[in-house]
Amino acid sequence: MRNAVRVTLLMIVGLFALSLSLFAHHGAASYDTSKTITLKGTVADYVWANPHVFVKVDAKDESGNMVRWNIEAWNPVTQANRGWSKNTFKLGDEVEIETRPVKNGQPIGQFAGRIMINGKQFKLHND
Amino acid sequence: MSTRLKVSMVALIAGLTLSPVLRAQTAAGDGAKKDKWNSVPPPRTSYVGKKPSGPAPRRDLSGTWDAAGMQEALGTSGALEHPALFPNRKGSEGGRPDETGIEHPLPYTPLGLEALKANKPSGPGVRQVHAALANDPADKCDPLGFPYMELWEFRTVKLIQTANQVILISPFYGNYRIIWTDGRELPADPDPRWNGYSVGKWTDDYTFVVETIGLNPKSWIDHAGRPHSDQLKVTEEFHRVDRDTMELTMTINDPKMYTQPWKALDKLTVHLQPADFDIPELLCSPTEMAEYNDQIGSGAAGEKKK
Numbered sequence: 001m002r003n004a005v006r007v008t009l010l011m012i013v014g015l016f017a018l019s020l021s022l023f024a025h026h027g028a029a030s031y032d033t034s035k036t037i038t039l040k041g042t043v044a045d046y047v048w049a050n051p052h053v054f055v056k057v058d059a060k061d062e063s064g065n066m067v068r069w070n071i072e073a074w075n076p077v078t079q080a081n082r083g084w085s086k087n088t089f090k091l092g093d094e095v096e097i098e099t100r101p102v103k104n105g106q107p108i109g110q111f112a113g114r115i116m117i118n119g120k121q122f123k124l125h126n127d
Numbered sequence: 128m129s130t131r132l133k134v135s136m137v138a139l140i141a142g143l144t145l146s147p148v149l150r151a152q153t154a155a156g157d158g159a160k161k162d163k164w165n166s167v168p169p170p171r172t173s174y175v176g177k178k179p180s181g182p183a184p185r186r187d188l189s190g191t192w193d194a195a196g197m198q199e200a201l202g203t204s205g206a207l208e209h210p211a212l213f214p215n216r217k218g219s220e221g222g223r224p225d226e227t228g229i230e231h232p233l234p235y236t237p238l239g240l241e242a243l244k245a246n247k248p249s250g251p252g253v254r255q256v257h258a259a260l261a262n263d264p265a266d267k268c269d270p271l272g273f274p275y276m277e278l279w280e281f282r283t284v285k286l287i288q289t290a291n292q293v294i295l296i297s298p299f300y301g302n303y304r305i306i307w308t309d310g311r312e313l314p315a316d317p318d319p320r321w322n323g324y325s326v327g328k329w330t331d332d333y334t335f336v337v338e339t340i341g342l343n344p345k346s347w348i349d350h351a352g353r354p355h356s357d358q359l360k361v362t363e364e365f366h367r368v369d370r371d372t373m374e375l376t377m378t379i380n381d382p383k384m385y386t387q388p389w390k391a392l393d394k395l396t397v398h399l400q401p402a403d404f405d406i407p408e409l410l411c412s413p414t415e416m417a418e419y420n421d422q423i424g425s426g427a428a429g430e431k432k433k
Contacts, residue, residue: 029221029255030427047422049415054423070422077282077407081167102427 032103036112039069039099046089053079055089057097069107071099083123093117165407166400168193168283174398180371185332188293188365191400192373193283202279204252205351206379206391209233211252221248221255226351229253239354239384246352250279254352257428259420264346265300266420268411272321272346273339274361274377276302278391279350283406293327293335298406306337317341319357333367348379349391356383371399 041059054072061067073079079088089095098113115122174195194201204210204219209231212218218229224244226232235243248254249261258266265271271279276297285296291309296302306325317324320341327337339361348355359381366374375395380388 029249029251030257033220047418049418050410050412051416051419052423054419056422070426072419072423075409077165077409080165080407104427106426108423108427 030102030104030108031100031110033100036098036100037109038114039071039095039097039109041069041095043089043091043093043095044068045091046086048076048086050075053084055095055097057095067107069099069109071097071109071111073111088122089117094119163403164405166404168195168400168404169398171195180369180399183333183367183370186329186335187288188286188335188367188373189288190402191283191285191404191406192397193400193404194281194395195398201281202350203250205250205353206278206349207395208390208393209353211248211254211351213253218253219251219255221251221253223253226253233353233389234386236382236384236386238356239381242354242356242384243352246347246354248350248352250350252351258424259428263350263352265350265411266416268300268413268416270321270346271300271302272343273302273304273323273325274342274379274391275347275349276300276304276322277375277377278348281395281397282409283400283404284397285406293337299409300411313338313340319343319345321346323361335365335367337361337363337365339363354384355379355381358383366394368396373397373399 039057039059041057043055044058045056047054047056052072052074053076054070057069057071058066059069073084094117096114096116097109097111098115099109100112101107101109201207202210204212204216209229210216211226211229213228214230216230225240226243233239247256247260247262249256249258249263249266265275265279276299280299282297282299284298287294287296291307293306293308295304295306297304302322304322304325306327308327310328311326313326314324317340321343323339323342325337325339327335330336340359342355342357342359342361344355344357344359346355347353348359359379362378362380364374364376366376368374373396375392375397376390377392378388379385379391
C-alpha cells in the first residue's frame with residue numbers, strides 16, 4: 001500500500017511536470033508519457049535548430065550494443081529562456097539524460113528531467 | 128484507495144502551487160543575462176499585483192508587446208478561448224476524428240465539420256496525430272498566414288505606427304501584417320493572400336479596430352486545425368488599457384464554416400516591453416524542418432520496432 005501511494009505520488013508529480021511541457025507543437029502523441037529512462041552515453045551531435053533542438057547520444061543497450069539516440073527539447077528560443085545555448089553540449093561529452101522515450105521502441109526521446117554533463121548536473125530553469 | 132487519492136490530490140495542489148515559484152526562479156536566473164540581445168520576456172507572475180501604469184498615449188499602439196509567459200500555452204491546442212481539449216484541459220493525446228465532447232465546442236456548419244476532419248494537427252489536442260501524419264501547413268514551413276500567426280504562440284510582437292499604416296511584426300515564424308489606416312475600403316472581391324487585406328480605425332482614443340478579409344483558405348485558423356474559407360472575416364480590437372497594458376480581442380466570422388461568429392481571443396492581455404527589448408528570432412527553415420522530421424518525427428511515428 002505504501003508503495004502504491006509512493007508510485008501514485010510520483011506519477012502525479014510526473015504528470016504535472018509533464019503538463020508544463022505538453023504545450024509544444026510537434027508529435028507529443030508519439031511519446032510514452034508513463035515512462036522515463038535514464039540514458040547514459042556520449043554526445044555524438046548537438047543540433048541547435050528549429051523546430052526543436054536535439055542532441056544525439058551514443059548509448060549501450062541492454063545487450064551491450066551501441067545505439068544512437070536522438071533526444072529532443074523544444075525550440076531554441078524556449079531552450080534559451082531555460083538557460084540552454086549552442087554550447088550546452090559538446091561532442092564527446094559524457095551525459096546522463098532522463099528521457100521520455102517514444103512509444104514505438106525507436107531510439108528517440110524527449111528530455112524529461114535531470115541532465116548530467118561530464119558528472120555535473122546541468123541546472124535547468126524548468127522542464 | 129482513499130488515502131492514495133488524498134495524497135495524490137495534495138501532491139497535485141502542491142505541484143500547481145509550486146509552478147509559479149518555479150517559473151519565477153527561472154526568471155531570476157534569466158535576470159543574470161548581461162547583454163541586450165535575445166531578450167527574455169518577464170514571466171506572467173511578475174505582473175501579478177502590479178499597479179496600473181498610468182494613462183496610455185492617445186491613438187498609439189507602437190511598441191514591443193509580450194503575451195507574458197503564455198508562449199508555451201498560447202493556442203497550442205487551438206484558439207485560446209476554444210482549446211480543442213476535454214474539460215479540465217484533458218485529451219491532449221489526440222486520436223479523435225472530430226471535436227465531440229470538447230469543453231468549448233465551435234459552431235461548425237456541415238461543411239466546416241468536413242473541413243475540420245481533413246485537417247490533421249500535430250499540436251496537442253483531442254485530434255492530435257503523429258507529426259509525420261499531420262498536414263499542418265506550419266509543419267512544412269508554409270506561411271502561417273493570418274489569423275494563425277496570432278492564435279499560435281503569439282509570444283512577442285512589435286507594432287510600428289506610421290502616418291497611414293500600423294505594421295505588426297511577429298518574429299515567430301517571421302510574420303508581418305500591414306494594416307492600412309488611410310481610410311481606404313476593404314477590397315470587393317480580392318485575390319487570396321496569406322495575411323489578407325486589413326484596414327483599421329480608431330473607435331475611441333484607446334481602441335483600434337481592424338477588419339481583415341481575402342484570406343487564403345489553405346491556411347488554418349489555429350494549431351488545432353480549425354478551418355476557414357475564402358469568406359472569413361476577422362475583426363480585431365486592440366484596446367489600450369493603460370500605458371503598459373493592452374487587450375486583444377479577435378472575432379472569427381466565416382458563415383461557410385461556422386454557423387455564428389466566435390471569439391478566438393477575448394481580452395488577451397499583452398504587456399509593453401522596454402524600448403531596447405531584442406525579440407529573439409524563431410524562423411521556420413524548411414531544411415531544418417526536414418532534418419528534424421528525418422531524425423525525430425518520422426522515426427517517432429513509425430511502426431513499432433521489432
